[in-house]
Amino acid sequence: MASKRKPYVREMDANWWKDHPFYRFYMIREGTALFAIWVSLLLMCGMADAGGILSVLSNPLIILINLVAFAAALLHAKTWFDLAPKAMNLTEAQNRLVIGGLWALTLAVSLIVLLVAFA
């Protein structure tokens, strides 16, 4: 007897992430990479023309974009640090230690950079 099978495949379109909060947050998390590119481009421009970049940076629109980029960087750090210990097979207490350590390191480096910049 011929098979009556006719498996139905539900195709995924490019909007697969839109209707689910978990997937939306994932896309935002991955989207923070775009702001990392933006900041990298700004830094490269600054290295090419240190004088010119200052006038660009004082533009209110650029300040606004940079504030969003800062928020994106913080979100990226938060999600990345939370995920980092998962690659290491540790106990729950060790996980918290790793996450705390990464934040402490970030704060320390940020402080040193700020001190060098404004001293």
Next chain:
Amino acid sequence: MADMNKMSLRVMRYNPERDDAPRMQGYDVPWDPSTSFLDALSYIKDTLDPSLSFRSSCRMAICGSCGVMINGVPKLACKTFLRDYPEGAAVEAMANFPVERDLVVDLTHFLEYIQTLKPYILGNQRRPEEGPNSQTPEQLAAFRKFSMCINCGLCYAACPQFGLNSGFLGPAALTLAQRYNLDSRDFGKAERMPHINKEKGGVWACTFVGYCSEVCPKHVDPASALQQCKVESALDFAAAVLNCTKKKEAGHGKQT
């Protein structure tokens, strides 16, 4: 039963002999705080519509047969209760798998991938007369969490990378591979790594969406296992490069 409150459920129906695509059908099901979705599906089949197809066996969250989507979230029907859905709910076949009929999906890919990664102890030469393999609590703790998998496939239904690329070995199979790679009694890592390293379907197809760990009914945390697989894969690659360089040097030595 007659004086019980009724809840409206919408259930996915698909008859391969008649339908071109799945459709949703509504049923009113009597319920109390102890009614699970599996109870509700059984009630529909027994009383309202005997043509409804779904899989189930143990009804106590250990056989892993009754995976479905409830309001778009992968769940075990036996471990999810109507009391938590006062507005009613939609029950669909597990996402990312082809639908065979109603709530029954084709798990062939998933089962083949588990087999591919050889989730059993390999290369251990110890004979029964030598007694059991002993393990320290630390050695057991290294993989125990990953051994809790019941192969229900909910993590595949949660994984958009598997949905977009059915060649991806996927969360549960790779977690089992890592579970055996971490086991101090196992010596089969070299057999599993080529599959884990594979460019198209290997562990690198994972982008750490992390929803697999969220939906796992046994708290196995497959996302964590896959990140560990990536570390292993990277180390394996580095070792291969080093060995290759060594071999080349040895080769040159012979020629001169």
